[in-house]
Amino acid sequence: xxxxxxxxxxxxxxxxxxxxxxxxxxxxxxxxxxxxxxxxxxxxxxxxxxxxxxxxxxxxxxxxxxxxxxxxxxxxxxxxxxxxxxxxxxxxxxxxxxxxxxxxxxxxxxxxxxxxxxxxxxxxxxxxxxxxxxxxxxxxxxxxxxxxxxxxxxxxxxxxxxxxxxxxxxxxxx
Numbered sequence: 001x002x003x004x005x006x007x008x009x010x011x012x013x014x015x016x017x018x019x020x021x022x023x024x025x026x027x028x029x030x031x032x033x034x035x036x037x038x039x040x041x042x043x044x045x046x047x048x049x050x051x052x053x054x055x056x057x058x059x060x061x062x063x064x065x066x067x068x069x070x071x072x073x074x075x076x077x078x079x080x081x082x083x084x085x086x087x088x089x090x091x092x093x094x095x096x097x098x099x100x101x102x103x104x105x106x107x108x109x110x111x112x113x114x115x116x117x118x119x120x121x122x123x124x125x126x127x128x129x130x131x132x133x134x135x136x137x138x139x140x141x142x143x144x145x146x147x148x149x150x151x152x153x154x155x156x157x158x159x160x161x162x163x164x165x166x167x168x169x170x171x172x173x174x
Contacts, residue, residue: 010115019164104149
């Protein structure tokens with residue numbers, strides 16, 4: 001069974017995912033890397049040259065390919081992956097079919113903003129200032145993420161090790 005991490009940008013999906021994969025002795029997949037290979041460019045370049053729609057289409061393809069793997073992996077999704085065309089349905093089917101467990105990582109808005117500040121590789125998603133953008137993303141994506149997740153882990157006041165251990169604990173809760 002794949003262990004899939006979802007959440008907004010800066011919630012710790014990639015960092016905690018890598019640590020959880022080590023604890024579980026499983027491969028780690030950063031879906032942004034797979035999407036970049038499918039798209040042929042970085043998220044930032046794709047957003048700037050081809051637009052968000054092109055990135056989301058590549059993301060759906062990357063997700064489908066990744067979920068098709070029979071090797072149980074820890075998979076960190078991009079913050080907007082569940083909004084990509086068909087992605088929500090792919091994730092639901094994988095979870096309903098017992099091929100995946102989906103865990104949401106969540107943090108306070110101020111923590112998310114602080115974590116992504118100064119990261120030139122993360123393109124702005126809107127023309128809003130960071131606080132307004134993150135608030136809008138939580139409002140738009142939060143209900144979808146909550147619906148997909150079997151558990152939510154607050155990452156605000158936890159170390160990466162603590163988050164990784166909590167993530168791994170979700171597999172034990174079967």
